[in-house]
Amino acid sequence: MLTKNVTRIMHDVMANDRTQLHVRAGLRSALGIALPLGAGLAMHQVALSVIVAVGALVSGMAGLTGTTRQRLRTMLSAAAWMGAAAFIGGVAAHELVLSTAVVFLSAFLAGLMIAVSPQAAQLGLLTTVVLVIFTAFPSSVSASADRMLLVALGGLLQAALMLGFGRLVRGNAEVQGAQRAYAAMAEFARRRSRTADLQAGQALSLAEARLRDSFHRWPSWEQSYLLLDSVERIRGELSALVLLSRSARGGVATGTTEDRALWEKIFSVIAGALDARGSAILSTTDMAGAGKEWRSLCAQLQQRAGDRPGLWQSARQHWSKIMDELGHIGEQLAQPPRSGVAAPMPGQRPSVESLVRNMGQTAWANLTFRSAAFQHALRLAVTLAVAVALYRVMALPRGYWVPLTALVILKPDFFTTVVRGAARMGGTVIGVVLASALIAVPDPAGWFRIVLVVVFGAAIYTILNVNYAVFSVFITAEVVVLLSFFEHVPAAVALQDRLLDTLIGSALAVTAFAVWPAGEKKSPSRAVADLIDAEVRYWEFMVSNAPARSLSAASTLFYRQQIRLARTTATASIERARAGSASSAVDWQQAAQLLMAVRRLHEGLVSLEAAMIQESLGGALGEQDWQRYGQWFQSLASNLAMTAAAVGNSDGTPPMDESFQNAVALQCYDAPTVSGSAETIMNKVAVRLGRNVATILRMLPLTNPPRGAA
Numbered sequence: 001m002l003t004k005n006v007t008r009i010m011h012d013v014m015a016n017d018r019t020q021l022h023v024r025a026g027l028r029s030a031l032g033i034a035l036p037l038g039a040g041l042a043m044h045q046v047a048l049s050v051i052v053a054v055g056a057l058v059s060g061m062a063g064l065t066g067t068t069r070q071r072l073r074t075m076l077s078a079a080a081w082m083g084a085a086a087f088i089g090g091v092a093a094h095e096l097v098l099s100t101a102v103v104f105l106s107a108f109l110a111g112l113m114i115a116v117s118p119q120a121a122q123l124g125l126l127t128t129v130v131l132v133i134f135t136a137f138p139s140s141v142s143a144s145a146d147r148m149l150l151v152a153l154g155g156l157l158q159a160a161l162m163l164g165f166g167r168l169v170r171g172n173a174e175v176q177g178a179q180r181a182y183a184a185m186a187e188f189a190r191r192r193s194r195t196a197d198l199q200a201g202q203a204l205s206l207a208e209a210r211l212r213d214s215f216h217r218w219p220s221w222e223q224s225y226l227l228l229d230s231v232e233r234i235r236g237e238l239s240a241l242v243l244l245s246r247s248a249r250g251g252v253a254t255g256t257t258e259d260r261a262l263w264e265k266i267f268s269v270i271a272g273a274l275d276a277r278g279s280a281i282l283s284t285t286d287m288a289g290a291g292k293e294w295r296s297l298c299a300q301l302q303q304r305a306g307d308r309p310g311l312w313q314s315a316r317q318h319w320s321k322i323m324d325e326l327g328h329i330g331e332q333l334a335q336p337p338r339s340g341v342a343a344p345m346p347g348q349r350p351s352v353e354s355l356v357r358n359m360g361q362t363a364w365a366n367l368t369f370r371s372a373a374f375q376h377a378l379r380l381a382v383t384l385a386v387a388v389a390l391y392r393v394m395a396l397p398r399g400y401w402v403p404l405t406a407l408v409i410l411k412p413d414f415f416t417t418v419v420r421g422a423a424r425m426g427g428t429v430i431g432v433v434l435a436s437a438l439i440a441v442p443d444p445a446g447w448f449r450i451v452l453v454v455v456f457g458a459a460i461y462t463i464l465n466v467n468y469a470v471f472s473v474f475i476t477a478e479v480v481v482l483l484s485f486f487e488h489v490p491a492a493v494a495l496q497d498r499l500l501d502t503l504i505g506s507a508l509a510v511t512a513f514a515v516w517p518a519g520e521k522k523s524p525s526r527a528v529a530d531l532i533d534a535e536v537r538y539w540e541f542m543v544s545n546a547p548a549r550s551l552s553a554a555s556t557l558f559y560r561q562q563i564r565l566a567r568t569t570a571t572a573s574i575e576r577a578r579a580g581s582a583s584s585a586v587d588w589q590q591a592a593q594l595l596m597a598v599r600r601l602h603e604g605l606v607s608l609e610a611a612m613i614q615e616s617l618g619g620a621l622g623e624q625d626w627q628r629y630g631q632w633f634q635s636l637a638s639n640l641a642m643t644a645a646a647v648g649n650s651d652g653t654p655p656m657d658e659s660f661q662n663a664v665a666l667q668c669y670d671a672p673t674v675s676g677s678a679e680t681i682m683n684k685v686a687v688r689l690g691r692n693v694a695t696i697l698r699m700l701p702l703t704n705p706p707r708g709a710a
Helices: 002-014 023-043 046-060 068-092 096-115 118-134 141-168 173-191 194-212 221-245 257-282 291-307 311-334 352-365 372-393 401-409 414-439 447-462 468-483 491-515 524-545 557-581 585-618 623-648 658-667 679-698
Strands: none
Touching: 023 046, 023 141, 023 447, 046 068, 046 118, 046 141, 046 447, 046 468, 068 096, 068 118, 068 141, 096 118, 096 352, 096 372, 096 401, 096 557, 118 141, 118 372, 118 401, 173 194, 173 221, 173 257, 194 221, 194 585, 194 679, 221 257, 221 311, 221 679, 257 291, 257 311, 291 311, 352 557, 372 401, 372 491, 372 557, 401 414, 401 491, 414 447, 414 468, 414 491, 447 468, 524 557, 524 585, 524 623, 557 585, 585 679, 623 658, 623 679, 658 679
């Protein structure tokens, strides 16, 4: 067992994800560090320029991915909070108790932010990094205020460079997200596997999230969202076609040779059309070439529907809807840019106020020992407080490396903490030795060290999410070079100090988890099942209260808080299992697929709540309309509750066979329609929720998976 774990640790230390390379962003962010240093050398103000460079170094990590709006918001927030941390750290550094207390509070908030979002977690981590650094350098109130402004200036410089370079680059994250969504949907049409289905859903979720939180104007924000909404509708109809193609009567496995050829032709044409439309988003790709194939397939389906009704009649209906949507997409792409198009729900751009409110509500929901994020926050805060007190009492030279090491290593699960500790130790040794050797080169003016700052800085940002061990090499080397501008100690002494501090910090992090292990360890499938149960309770509460006009945002707050807590628990359970503590790799992978599908379901439920409150206040729906929608939503909620029971089974076997599962999933596409002025939003939400529940059903484990399923 020990040999197996050591092998797994070494494998994870060496693992890399080349899709996370950010070469262009790396060069841009490295420039943001080098500019203030160059100006400082030219004006003989090196010490001040290093403080600006520290702000730029840390802030640059917040601006690598996401839409321009997301990156700008995160970078500006980082600049403000890092400035405040520099001020508080400098003032608090005079007193051991005060400096320990502020680090404890900052670390606790940073740990709790894991439950909120990756951006919030990153912001909390970066702010705590700056606080730890400046608690090692006591200063007066006025000097601390100067440091605050200089650190914030470094963050603002990075934000300005991000905006400036962004204008020079053709395309953006929003357009790329839309193109990837179309490409993923085309791949789903070709492969029809569960993995391809999941990847299509992930691409679509990412594209929608980017579009909602962006400055996007291509060609108008509303039109862009309509294109994504169309491909979402295609996904629903395409999924229904895939289920029909697996039917026991005329499907791919049981049909004639002609049947199988026709199914393959249908999916091939759909995939080609999706590819063409995805390519046309930023170009003038000719999309008229598939017209003959479409007409030929329409004729064949018409004939099959007449000769053998039932399955082929249903297939023809879904095919027709897909063709209508593809035609609608072509019309949208062919039109000149225009604005004022009514976007379907949920397409509202989130305001800063709503984002802050949601963050606060999520954090509040996790202020309980039942939350994995809360336990991690306390563990992290106590560990960093001990680390600060330890290095201050022991008077360790450059001792702030002890809490810094513990901060970046300590993670919510033990295995990742050990992997990070091993990677950090190896990377620090190599980085310190490399940087110490290079700064020993005679460089009276300091320009060679600026070149090193650019090289190491570009490497930091380029491989930030590729491999942590390599990242540790370059971040250590970068910090050593930056400190060399005002440190005047032999390289061998600095090397010894940093290695000792890193060893102590790593030992503290691992010891903290050994002494204070994670609390209740639910299996990923059980945790996701609990999340689905929470969504069902939220849904049933809305359905039962909306007709009586008693539904409000305040009345659903309790249920949404429970969902936030359950989602945090499920995410932590999956991450813990992914890191190596699960008995079955299939368990966490399957749970991760379901978690993504449930996230999309929740977006639909939030839209349903808004629509129900709007209709309740307006009173446009009649009693019979409420009854029809209520029956539909209740049936979907019942299907969802059935999936929770299936997911939560200890042996992973669903209480239904494949044919019944497919039949229930197909029913989820038959949303009711109500005519009148109030029907538009409710119908759209009803259709979206039906698709969401069908997707979750398709993600359930099968005792006999169909051919091609993954």
